[in-house]
Amino acid sequence: MESDWVKIYTSTNFFQAELVKQLxxxxxxxxxxxxxxxxxxxxxxxxxxxxxxxxxxxAIEILVLNDINP
Structure with missing residues (x-):
């Protein structure tokens, strides 16, 4: 992966991570x-x-507005 990508969310639940991706x-x-x-x-x-x-x-703004803790 290129160096200009950053991790914004981590979960042990695949479906929760997929929901964040879709959002x-x-x-x-x-x-x-x-x-x-x-x-x-x-x-x-x-x-x-x-x-x-x-x-x-x-992305942080979107997650915060949707009550998702980044």
Whole structure:
């Protein structure tokens, strides 16, 4: 991944991370999910949401307005 991407959200719940991705995508922010969960058990690890650094302020504002703790 390029160096100008920043992690904006982390969760152990894949579906919560996907909801964050969809919310940001609706506001035309490009999002990448990195699933770092254990593939054998799917109970360990986290899912991380990354955005381009230039969209950071806008993304934080969107998350806060939607009561999502970044």
């Amino acid at each position: 940001l995508t609706q506001h035309e922010i490009e999002v990448v999910l990195m699933n770092k969960r254990d593939s054998a058990h799917n109970t360990f690890g986290q899912v991380e949401v990354y955005i381009h650094q230039s969209n950071f302020s806008q």
